Amino acid sequence: MKISDLLKLSTDNLRRRKGRTVLTLIGVVIGTCLIVVMISLGIALNQQYEGMLRSYGDLTKIQVYNYTYSGGGNNENAPPVLDDKMLETFKQIPHVIAATPQYQPSNLSAQLYAGKGDRYQTYFNVNGMDPASLEAMGITLVSGGYLSADQTTTSKNKIPVLVGENFGYSFEDTRKSYNSGKRYVYQGQLDANGNPVPPFVDINKDKMILRMSDNAENNPKTREYELVVVGVMKSDYNAGYFTDSGIVMSIADVKKLEQAYQKLTGSKGGNSYMVSSTGGLMREKDNGYNNVYIKVDDVDNVADVEQQIKDLGYKEIQSLSQVREQMQGQVRKQQLTLGGLAAVSLLVAALNIANTMTMAIYERTKEIGVMKVLGCELGKIRGMFLIESGAIGFLGGVVGVVISYVVSFIINNLQTIIMFLGLQNQQNGEMGYDSMGMMGGGMMGGASSIIPWWLVVGAILFATLVGLVSGAVPANKAVKISALEAIRRE
Amino acid sequence: MNPIVRVEHLRKVYRVGKEKVVALNDVSLGILPGEVCCIVGASGSGKSTLLNQLAGLEKPTKGKVYIGQHEISAMTENELAKFRQAHLGFIFQSYNLLPNLTAVENVAMPLMFKGVGRKERTKQAMAQLKRMGLAKRANHKPTEMSGGQQQRVGIARAFVLKPKVIFADEPTGNLDTKTTRQVLYRMLAMAKENGTTFVMVTHEKDLAGCADRVITIQDGNVLSDIVVDEETKAKNRAQMFAGVEENLVPDEPVAAQPDTPDTKKSEEK
Incomplete structure (x- = not known):
């Protein structure tokens, strides 16, 4: 069996159960998004500290x-x-x-x-x-x-x-x-x-x-x-x-x-x-x-x-x-707390994936049985389900990262956005130089959320991994289904 | 000639709760290459269990099953999968087509497992469907087809890899008499054409009459193993398939049309 055929089978299955796939995806998206944003906040905090330290003097x-x-x-x-x-x-x-x-x-x-x-x-x-x-x-x-x-x-x-x-x-x-x-x-x-x-x-x-x-x-x-x-x-x-x-x-x-x-x-x-x-x-x-x-x-x-x-x-x-180490320790503690909260939501998403995949296997028991009888190797059946759960993780990760960028943008430009809305509300107000100056000031303050490339790659990989891991148990279950009992089922 | 399917002292015991149920007691038999073999018996006699053992779908409690030189009762599940892919075909009573795939995709599935490219396997599957008189139904889903048509797709799927042995479990069990005869005719013709050994379980005595060999199972034992003589066989077949050949509409028997709107459209084509 070719990989391309395996991929097509899996994606067809996902597409057929659109509603459920999307709901499962949302869970992963929220989890990934939370983790990325939390970490990005920590990174920005760290960078601000570093900048502060650098203004004190040479770190080396x-x-x-x-x-x-x-x-x-x-x-x-x-x-x-x-x-x-x-x-x-x-x-x-x-x-x-x-x-x-x-x-x-x-x-x-x-x-x-x-x-x-x-x-x-x-x-x-x-x-x-x-x-x-x-x-x-x-x-x-x-x-x-x-x-x-x-x-x-x-x-x-x-x-x-x-x-x-x-x-x-x-x-x-x-x-x-x-x-x-x-x-x-x-x-x-x-x-x-x-x-x-x-x-x-x-x-x-x-x-x-x-x-x-x-x-x-x-x-x-x-x-x-x-x-x-x-x-x-x-x-x-x-x-x-x-x-x-x-x-x-x-x-x-x-x-x-x-x-x-x-x-x-x-x-x-x-x-x-x-x-x-x-x-x-x-x-x-x-x-x-x-x-x-x-x-x-x-x-x-x-x-x-x-x-x-x-x-x-x-x-x-x-x-x-020495000061830097203390600061980093503090930031790390904060990051761990924030990241831990985010990890809980991704854990829930993982359970969600496992549930979705288990449901899919119950629905497709007969299909799996037929495939086995017709000579489909066990590894391919496992692969099919792993690709499905992995794809949910991957897609959720990608969408989550995209949304994280949006959230990050909003956090970084909060002042500007509020200012913009403020302008809308007070059109008669004389907002000339003052608001422009403040807008400039807001941007000068430095980003409070930073998403580096490794965080993007890491988040997507991690989400995919979560998908694969949570799909592993159901996939093994699918492999163990007795072909004979499966095809007898109506 | 050496038998292609050989069974030695096969015994299968099921555990139902605390009780042991002996489905097969001590069965030994052999089926020659190219034979059409019917396994008959009352329900509960153990004939389906026997077929499952022959096809390697279940492991026997005792005894050995050989297909060709291979002892399939000793194979692991993965070895069995590969062996089935290479040498065995299956036809089921309830067709067991994948509901989300079209007829041609269903037929092409064993080829896909084998790793044949999309273009090539579609071509082979189409050829097989044509042989079954279903060329126009190639892109229909199973739910858009009648039972007879679905079973013909099933047959096409079983034959598409040109297997050495095909196992069929009550392949006409869900069909009416007329369709049964047509489907049976197709199966026998294909088996003969490809030199395939055809092992079929049925409880209909008149179907068995057309076979080369009839094995009767009773209470888990072989009651009789009869090679039907040519004369009787010819007579039975003539009687069975009288009129079938003329009526064998090359495509879409009208009687078997399900009334989905989709079907009507394709008729107009």
Whole structure:
């Protein structure tokens, strides 16, 4: 017997019992539709959470702190030294792309000058980072290039740096009094004609001089370096606030400046103790970075890498993926609850299919008997009934998915639809710009129901499977019918 | 000549509640290839049970049934299905046509099970229906046909695969005398033409007279197994089919028309 003949027999049978087939189908349609919509709501919720998290920062970044809450000043629980060697160890961990501190030297104070006669001035705040990690850390450039490892200190007193795109605004005009509004230019400040006011210093053109001093009252000793801007960073708070108006240079250069400053002033950076907010003593290790950022290749590997870092002895680790896991757990719980409810309705649909198929077999007992006597193999008889129940599941799944799309569309555009109906009701109302604005706002809020392709395929497959499974028992029953008794039946 | 259907010490016991009913006691017989064999007996004698055992529709309690070289009493249901497909045909008392299929689809059904393509099997089924004088009824549903016509569709269906053996259980039981004779005539002619062994259960003695072999069953035992001699057979057949041959309307005997509006339409064609 050919498959095409089997298919035709089955579909003919379904068509003959149109009314019953349609009723059974409706059950499957409702079940599938509920499941798809529930899952789509969960997916949308998850995506909204993810979006929220992303706005907090990079999910694949881990922050490792170099302190522990050690009781009574003993150092047994203290983490190992977080130095450049340890950085290399971090980089060896699988899935780690980059590891860098954002090193802000505590024992270095200097001023930056620009303009004729050092007219413009700002405090020198620097982040020392591993040049190889910049791109991985999410720093993007408006112009120029990244720092490269061999670029450090091209000549003795020239230091390559990256600056934030709004770095120019941090300079102040020393010729204006502190009370004058003209001493500062803010980003976004407009002049009388409504044009933005440029900062005092053009970071791409003007020469910037770093000057440190021992602040002696008479004849102070000073040292000068020139900062060479090799790239301008795009302002992105997820990568760090310093990308807006800060300076980045290689760790080696920062350390060189630090040493020069110490030599100049004779002061030494000592161990510093800090008191945590809970009153415990946080100990900063000697010669170690306060904290280090680690970039992981994929969100899914973050937990794994975190564990390995913990194994190295660092207890204070922070990453958004911890928050993410909690959120996902919550969403999963919600999805399970919603999906469970939907599954109940599909279960009812499955019972419905089984009932329909059982009825069909009672009606067609004689037919089955005749087919058996005429030499129809048992497998084909089973196949015929399975195709029928599977087809009900498949069709129900397809229609259910289509309806889900409609429901999803309505959910996503609920505000717009209500607005539209509102417009109809209040035709005299002045709904011009306001309603348009609100409509726009409603759409900006993000979809609250999302149906990805795998959900479509999965739902249809699942509905078909439900059909097949619920048809299996009746189909086996059909196979077991005694041919002799069946043909004797009137 | 070796018998094509062979039965050895067949015994069939039914359980009805706590009682055992012996339907067949100890039956042994053989039917030769190409024979027309009638199994006769009073109702309750066990003749239908015997036919069911011969056709493999039921498993015997004891004993063996052979068709050709194959012991069908030992086959699984799937093996039996394939065997039936290849070698056996069936004609039923109540026709057992599928009500949702047309005549030609009913006839083509065994071919479909065998895997013959739609075009080819329709062609073969049409040829068979023509032989039965039902070409014009090919696209009618069973409910639109008379009993005689339905049974002729049944016969066409049994012969369409050119089986070695055809089993018929009271094939004329639901038909009037005149139609009975016509249907019987057709069956015998077809069997002879194809060299088919034809095993028929009937309780009408005069039908049995036309057979090559008459097996009489009584109380689950073979009462007699008679090979009818040619002379008697010829005489019986002549008597039985007197006038049938002339009256054998090649198509649509008017007497057997059911009065559905559909039929009238096709008459006008």
